Amino acid sequence: MLNRLPLRFSTCLAAAVVLLAGCSATPVVMNPPLGASNHVDVERINRLPNRKSANSPNRTTIVLAFSGGGTRAAALSYGVLKGLRDVPLPGQAGRRLLDEVDAISAVSGGSFTAAYYALKGDQIFQDYEKKFLKADIEKELKDNIFSLGHLFSRQSRSQKAMAVYDKHLFGGARFADLTRPNSPVLIINASDLGQGARFSYTQEYFDLLCSDLSAVPISQAVTASSAVPLVFSPVLLKNYQGCETQTAKSINRLVAKENLPAPMAHNLAILQRYGGHERAHYLHLIDGGVTDNLGLRALYDLIAAHGGPSVFWRRLERPAPRRFVIVSVDGMRSSDLQIDASPEAPSILHTVQAVTDMQMDRYSADTLNMVSESAKSWVQLWSQPGAPVELYFLHLHFRQLQDPRLRDALYLIPTALTLPANQVDELINTGEQLLRSNPEFKRLLTDLGASPAELQAASLPAMGGAAR
DSSP, X not given: OTTSOOHHHHTTHHHHHHHHHTOOOOOOOOOOBOOGGGHHHHHHSSOGGGOOOOOOTTOEEEEEEEOOOXXXXXXXXXXXXXXXXXXXXXXOTTOBGGGGEEEEEEETHHHHHHHHHHHHGGGHHHHHIIIIITSOHHHHHHHHHSSGGGGGOSSOHHHHHHHHHIIIIITTOBGXXXXXXXXXXXXXXXXXXXXXXXXXXXXXHHHHTTBOGGGSBHHHHHHHHXXXXXXXXXXXXEOOOOOOOHHHHHHHHHHTSSSOOHHHHHHHHHHHHHHHOTTTTEEEEEOGGGTOSSSOHHHHHHHHHTTSHHHHHHHTTSOOOSEEEEEEEOOOOOOOOOGGGOSSOOOHHHHHHHHHHHHHHHHHXXXXXXXXXXXXXXXXXXXXXXXXXXXXXXXXXXXGBXXXXXXXXXXXXXXXXXXXXXXXXXXXXXXXXXXXTOHHHHHXXXXXXXXXXXXXXXXXXXXXXXXX
């Protein structure tokens, strides 16, 4: 959600801070300890190497990354899911490209779509628009959080947000409920305020806290990932420490190695602190967009934490893919501040927003470059003589639209949790069209054996004419 503070939230933020300062909410730890009684469940919940999907013989692995950006990002990513649903897998009756998705990594606004699809599967196409995308979620949050009654509430703002999200989407479901057949691994990403680093809701991360992810509500992960600073309170996790997990042992072995790539060494050092740093007793989680607004770094860090691409794929206990597909759905907007159009000094709010945008744009560009270059090296390592692994890297964003009027209109859609229905429809359609018009997507279909008729059917006319 945080590539820009929600406009309608920011206008009342100053008053809200005063109101919330007197709040009587007591900090509540939101994660249970790791216990012997649920060890079996912990081993099977949301661990990528333990996912044994009914992968089709074409050996295609698809990883989706959904960015932050409020409902703008949620609707755009939903459109991409629809696009994958509506394209049959060439040569395999009844199977769709959507069925090949192995994992979804998501941040902030994109986490709502990712979590609901991971939990409900195709039901998302029946009720998600009504339940979330076109519901007035923002008003309900304001009524619950920015009210005089909140002064006397023992619940934090994030607890109240969790209740709203459970009411509309998740119904109290926990990570243990992510058990439907062929469900993708769900990776929801937040930011650890104390460590200044990304924190992922996967059991590997919870191992380091000696905690059980299976008992954690899905709404908590989504709340943490979208917890805009000041507007929402941080989600509080406890580091129970004292346990010995295979994850911690593996990281310690990796840290001891020499000549690790700098990004891998940095990430491993942060993860190691959770198991040994005496000050890391509690984690205060905020908006995942602060540390990675694209959701792509989780993929890089996951592979690094398992010892690199070769070790990672061996742990999957299945042959390397023939095709490795990364789809980055980028719902970031451009600045509409028009600071350079006026001689007047920009307001404090506009200045903060502009600085935030500059930093996030630069960091996102670095992330795209790092992950795309790393992915090229991964497929080289996975390739065998006579059995190369093909990489398809799709970065879908508004800049690819050729129609400047449409592009500008989409860029100006605010980062909010409630948008007009016509804007939601525009974003959904754009997500579908950006996917289907993407050259890498067309190359994938061709390599999968799509006929000319199937290619034409899959490539609907791009709204506004999507460009390369």
